[in-house]
Amino acid sequence: MLADSPSVTRAVESLPKAHLHLHFTGSMRPATLLDLAERHRVRLPASLTSQAMITLSPDERGWFRFQRLYDAARACVRTPDDMRRIVLEAAADDAAEGSRWLELQVDPTSYAVHVGGITPALEIVLEAARDATALTGCSVAVVVAASRTRHPLDARTLARLAARHAGEGPGTVVGFGLSNDERRGDTAEFAGAFDIARDAGLACVPHSGELLGPGHVEQTLRELRPDRLGHGVRSGEDPGVLERVVAAGVALEVCPTSNVSLGVYPDLGRVPLRQLVSAGATVALGADDPLLFGPRLAAQYRSAREDHGFDDEGLAGLARASISASRAPVAVKRALHAEVDDWLAGSCDEGAPERLAV
Template sequence: MRHRTLLELAERDGIVLPDSLVSEWPPQLRATDEKGWFRFQRLYDVARSVLRTELDVRRLVLEAAEDDVRDGGRWLEIQVDPSGYAARFGGITAFTDLVLDAVRDASRETGLGMAVVIAANRTRHPLDARTLARLAAQYAGRGVVGFGLSNDERRGSTADFAGAFAIAERAGLLLAPHGGELLGPDSIRTCLDSLHARRLGHGVRAAEDPALLDRIVEAGVALEVCPVSNVALGVYSDLTSVPLPTLMAAGATVALGADDPLLFGSQLAAQYATMRAAHELTDVELAELGRMSLRASCAPSDVLADALADVDAWLAADVS
């Protein structure tokens, strides 16, 4: 969500936002302890609460697409937990229908390829996750491309969600749980062993375990690395500490992402810019990061081919 959209929708409905989402935005975050994560989650929930109407949801999706196009994006996968909006929008199926319709309209208007990843919430019962997995399976091939698991990875037992991921796996969906950010390598192993993850939300802590990193590379599991988010939440002290060079040197598939631009104040292109500056990345390395991001996605073959060709063209023009 754009910051100005948050402010406009809150003012419309008389919602009082905390200073950290208004005058002190972007908020100062740190989630290395439970209190810090609770504060982050509270701000996230406050921001979600301004979505009151169908038009609000459509606006959010369209603006997300417009922002990615501005940053050079060609394919956007929006992750959403329909249960977080079910009460206000007529249930999880009705809300999923709304989001998918908004995605189709936004894609048509902006030219950006788009799809949806339905995610369960670690803080809710694993049976709720099975319900969402069946929902995701119902829409497989109709705009939903993956199934995820979000929220604080220190809460609950990741392995308890294996049943939900098995449902999604049978439906042919990409399995993309969050893991390996606030917790270390053991959390990643559980995502691989119990959830059969093919892409990890974060997974950056794999850099701490060479054997695990080798396993990830060998299996072709992609890592969604979100540098500004990692620093904002206190996982790393600064951008130079984000172990992107270690991951790349090992041959890992890395997709740079902005995580939640509203709360971290940084969009997609800024992740490339900050990593270039922090690690002195060359144009060749930046181009490969772009290619890996595309290959780690569920983009159709024609979108993928065109986007990869444009990355190559950018690099050739820059080198010449």
């Protein structure tokens, strides 16, 4: 995938792609956060009021600070209109960066207290996803995520809710995840929730293999039988585990900026992106929580080019992988793969497309 000679470099913003790892609150524009904080009279930590990327230590203290900041941002989301705004703006920002299919991850429990329960909370997001699809050109589906910090029975409740709204197109639930600190909870105890989701035809997409190493990835493969891993980047530390990931066809949602911001790797060049791809892993790049970490989706592709030497063909391969690993309908995948081929065959793009005014 390395270019042997100088070649055309096309704008990564115009490369059609799918975005499979973006959290609801973490997708917010900084300006939106400030607006909501002022409207609801929430005092924000100083680090959330600047545009600088937040960098944290890789230990539990660093994660605690991340969670505190995330919770502070989430506390600003108080009304159905707030929730709809976040979805619409996330879709518009994704569309401006070439994302044609977005699977937005949300834990309805976090917003239920303000809107009358977990069912209304999810339905607000799903309705907004349908509206955003029509307005922005980026199709938006939803991944319902449980938290490792709550009881496994809560995860089962969310899995049943997700199953009731399962579907194949925009504005439906297409996956079920497990988020928060990988060091919390017993992975095996969440297997029942994932059985419910799997029986409903949902993609199983738990977080694993970012804060913890390949041993945690191996456990997650065994206990939860995932279709994708949120992160999974540290599977590369054990060739045997990585081989099992590849053999099982489990895609990795790799979020380079998140890895560096959380201190997993010292810089973007040390994220083992090429190692994973060279081993045959299906890698879908994601932005994770750009509200806290700064760069959005296109920057992850730019890093693949600048820090890892991926040429345009290599970037197209990453985009194709993201589309293949998504839960987009088969016809949509086929059309998006054709768009990637067109991008690769076309001439150099002049700059990024204009941001949608949403």
